[in-house]
Amino acid sequence: MSAITMRELTKVYPNGVRALDALDLEIADGEFFALLGPSGCGKTTLLRTIAGLETASGGRVHIGERDVTALPPGRRDVAMVFQDYALFPHMTVQDNIAYPLRIKKVDRRARADKAAETADELGLGALLQRRPGQLSGGQQQRVALARAMACHPQVFLLDEPLSNLDARLRLEARTFLKRLQRELGVTTVFVTHDQAEALALADRIAVMEGGRIRQVGTPTEVFRRPANTFVAGFIGSTPMNLVDAEVRDGELVVAGTRLPVPEGVQVTDGEKLTYGVRPEYLDHTAEPASGGLRGRVVVVENLGSFSLVSLDLQPADAPAGDTPGTSVQVVVPEGREPAPGDTGWVVPRPGRSLLYRDGELVTPTATPAVPAARTAAGAEQ
Amino acid sequence: MSTATRTAPARTDRPAPGAAPVAVRHVLSRIGRYVFLCAVLGFFALPLLWLATAPFDETPTITASLPRFTLDNFRALLDNPYALSSLLNSVYLAAGTAVLVVTFAALAAYALSRVRVPGRDALLYGLLLLSSIVTGTATMVPLFELAFRLNLIDSRLGVILILSGGLLPAAIFILKDFMDATPTSYEESARVFGASPLQIMRHIVVPVVRPGLATVGVWAVANVWGNFLVPFLLLRGPEKAPAAVIMYTLYTEGGQADLRLLSTFSLLYSLPVALMFVFVSSRYGFRFHGGIKR
Numbered sequence: 001m002s003a004i005t006m007r008e009l010t011k012v013y014p015n016g017v018r019a020l021d022a023l024d025l026e027i028a029d030g031e032f033f034a035l036l037g038p039s040g041c042g043k044t045t046l047l048r049t050i051a052g053l054e055t056a057s058g059g060r061v062h063i064g065e066r067d068v069t070a071l072p073p074g075r076r077d078v079a080m081v082f083q084d085y086a087l088f089p090h091m092t093v094q095d096n097i098a099y100p101l102r103i104k105k106v107d108r109r110a111r112a113d114k115a116a117e118t119a120d121e122l123g124l125g126a127l128l129q130r131r132p133g134q135l136s137g138g139q140q141q142r143v144a145l146a147r148a149m150a151c152h153p154q155v156f157l158l159d160e161p162l163s164n165l166d167a168r169l170r171l172e173a174r175t176f177l178k179r180l181q182r183e184l185g186v187t188t189v190f191v192t193h194d195q196a197e198a199l200a201l202a203d204r205i206a207v208m209e210g211g212r213i214r215q216v217g218t219p220t221e222v223f224r225r226p227a228n229t230f231v232a233g234f235i236g237s238t239p240m241n242l243v244d245a246e247v248r249d250g251e252l253v254v255a256g257t258r259l260p261v262p263e264g265v266q267v268t269d270g271e272k273l274t275y276g277v278r279p280e281y282l283d284h285t286a287e288p289a290s291g292g293l294r295g296r297v298v299v300v301e302n303l304g305s306f307s308l309v310s311l312d313l314q315p316a317d318a319p320a321g322d323t324p325g326t327s328v329q330v331v332v333p334e335g336r337e338p339a340p341g342d343t344g345w346v347v348p349r350p351g352r353s354l355l356y357r358d359g360e361l362v363t364p365t366a367t368p369a370v371p372a373a374r375t376a377a378g379a380e381q
Numbered sequence: 382m383s384t385a386t387r388t389a390p391a392r393t394d395r396p397a398p399g400a401a402p403v404a405v406r407h408v409l410s411r412i413g414r415y416v417f418l419c420a421v422l423g424f425f426a427l428p429l430l431w432l433a434t435a436p437f438d439e440t441p442t443i444t445a446s447l448p449r450f451t452l453d454n455f456r457a458l459l460d461n462p463y464a465l466s467s468l469l470n471s472v473y474l475a476a477g478t479a480v481l482v483v484t485f486a487a488l489a490a491y492a493l494s495r496v497r498v499p500g501r502d503a504l505l506y507g508l509l510l511l512s513s514i515v516t517g518t519a520t521m522v523p524l525f526e527l528a529f530r531l532n533l534i535d536s537r538l539g540v541i542l543i544l545s546g547g548l549l550p551a552a553i554f555i556l557k558d559f560m561d562a563t564p565t566s567y568e569e570s571a572r573v574f575g576a577s578p579l580q581i582m583r584h585i586v587v588p589v590v591r592p593g594l595a596t597v598g599v600w601a602v603a604n605v606w607g608n609f610l611v612p613f614l615l616l617r618g619p620e621k622a623p624a625a626v627i628m629y630t631l632y633t634e635g636g637q638a639d640l641r642l643l644s645t646f647s648l649l650y651s652l653p654v655a656l657m658f659v660f661v662s663s664r665y666g667f668r669f670h671g672g673i674k675r
Contacts (some may be wrong), residue, residue: 053569074575086566090588099584100574151574 002064002080002154002187004050009059011045011211016194021211022059027204028187032181034202035160035191038147038234042211043191044159050189051080063155074103079148080157083164085140087132093119093143094128100151118146122180134361138169156181157189162197174200195235199223207231220316229274229359238279238308241328242356243293245275252355255326256315257293259348264364265355272358281352282330286338286344290346293328297338307337430653435644442640443651454645462617464646468535468653474623476614477541478548482601483594485545490635491586493553494560503558508550519665521614528615535617544605552597559593560586597667599657606654624650631671 004027011020019042027033031362035043042203052073058071079100095102097118098111106114119125122142132140141161148156157234160365161177162170178201181188192198195212198205199219207230215227226232232240245254247267252259254275261267285292295311313326330346338344354363425447435441436455439603440446458464493501500648514520524543525534533539563586571581587594616622619630628650 051573053572073569073573079574080570080573082566084564084566086570088567088585088589090591099571103571103575103580103582138439183389 003027003031004155004187004189005058005060005062006050007044009046009049009061010057011042011049012057014193020049023211025212025213025216025234026205027187027319028084030185030187030220032178032201032203032318033196034205034233035189035208036195036205037193037208038176039193041208043193045206045211046208047080047157047159047189047191050155051078052076053080061066076155077153078155078157079143079151081148081159081161083160085132085142085144085164086142087147089132090240092129092131093124093135096143097146097150099147104151115146118150119143121149122146127153131187137165138173141165141173142176146176148225149184154187156186156188158188161190162190162192164196178219196237199235207234224305225354225361225363225365226276227361227366229276232276232354232356236278236280238329238331240276240278240354241327243275243281243313243328245273245355247271247273255293255295255313257291259291259353262351262353262355262363265362271357273362274359275353276356277348277353279308279329279331279351282328282346283339283345283349284330284332284336286342287345289345289347292347294343295328297340297342297344298327300337300340302337305334307332307334309338309344311346314343383424395587410424416571432593432644432648435640436648438641438644440641441644454641458642458645458649461642463622463627463630463647464642466620467622467624470621470651471606471623471625471650472538472645472653474544475602477537478544478605479598479601481541481545482552483598486549486556486597487587487590487594489549489553490556490560491582494557495565505554509554510549512550518610520612524611525614534615535621537621540612540615543611544608546603546606552601555597556590556593559590563589592665595661599661602657603654 004025006023006025009020009023009025010018012018021042022048035046037043049056052068052071056069060067062068063076063078086174088099089100093116094112096114098106101111101114114217115126116125120130122145124139124142124146127139127143127265128136132143135143141164152311158177162173165173174197181201190201199222202219204216204218205222207214207222209230213326215222215231217225221236226235226240229242232242243254245252245259247269248254248258249262249269250261250267252261252267252273252275259275267273288294293311293313295313297309297310299310301308301310308329309332310327310329313328328346332338354361356362391398431443431445434445434448437449437450437452439445439453441448441454493505498504528534528539528543529538533542567585567589568581576584606623606627609629612623613626613629616626619627624646628643628646631639631646633639
């Protein structure tokens, strides 16, 4: 078990693509760490560079006390689970799990014992003599995990661990994976493009874009306080509402409505900012409300226990029928949904809205008491 | 099966009288198709029938007929000093060439599949085009000259090298497809566990592409087995000549083709290759393992 430290890590491909751009990152010992970002952001390259499958063009990688930058993958003491699991089709489950031990010249009997033991831990005991082609997707994934566990590496690297499973199995595997990581306590880095997966699994998340890290934090931090508009738009099953705002007379004017400037933010009159608030932190009312944004309901999407309602904002002073083209989404609990065409007001909950200047967060940390306690509890576990 | 399909439409058509001629036409076209297929099949089966009957006939002709059964032809063939040893010579040449072709084609195909080489496809197609020339009639004179300078005339190695050269491009072409179909994640996975390149080749790549290697091996053997021109020109005496060349010498004193020996030798000549096909196909099935398809 070891921490992973990256300093100024850079990877430039021969075709000139800069996949990693002077990246600094520290992953703590025993941490479950997510690399999150859209495709092409460099997250898989970063994982492969930690594994040693890609050589860094610049910078260093440390695993524990060792500088592994120049070491080949086999000598870094890491295990990797590939997106397609990469189970060898001509070997049985037992031979697959025992393969790392075969490379380490462990004798046949000890190998078989270790494979059987690891398989039992993951509920694969009855499948030892099967071939990968005869297993379901979930079983294949567990075989791949067992193979990675069999050699007791210092670091687990998982490439899109859940993307090859169907939706129902994915939830099951997510819970399984989180429990397994907690029990083993091995530093684990995984790559995903699915923000929900990252939020659910990881102790900490690095959100990446264009070969750079845009924010590192706990799921609570990146969800509640995205450091920039990119993260704000990427995290959350419904992206954050980002609306243009202007400062007038020491107040924010958002789509014609005057809102107070959050505490501790220095603003100047006439300044253009971006006002961000999550759909979950907005309340919808059918009655005019002070400090509420007025809009016309255009779409209602039923998502089971709640609905996602989209409104086109209509400033109070604008003539009827004129839509400025700005829309917001709001989460409405079941049974309270408006009908499309209705006029409604959305009221931001106090302390939940964020201000961005040139795409960067300017609202200072005014962390409410509840999430702070939760973060601390999460860190202790 | 055909009766079932023929009666089934007739029964369903009864309520709709207008559809009846369609059903009749369907049946007729079916009959016509089978008759045609039988004719084609007969055309190809008759020579094989000759091969099965003539060796056991006292006086074989070039037509297939019910034989007056005898094994004398086989005894006569055993008296020929070169007949059996030529089959052994064929085995040497075929095995040597197959080993060379499979080994080098596998290595080349692996490299070409995994390493980015500029103009790789052009190179492959170019080689494929040229390979049909290398062992073709057109280059026989320069090849003979080359073998002469290299002191490879009347040497089995010379024949093996030239045949391998001719087969390699197509073999690389076939095997590259098999290598391309093998996900690189297999090898990367093994690399992360610390496997050396040679171990990756031995543990992962070779077993996964084994059906491809078997296909290319069988194909190489069959090619060498049937090749006449190269060994005929490069091997001087009948001691080293393979069966395809010895076949050419089976004449009576009068200069007529000796059908008794020829038919018997043909049977012995074709059996090993047929047996090899059966064996390899039952062993490897010429197909992929499950799990590779995606």
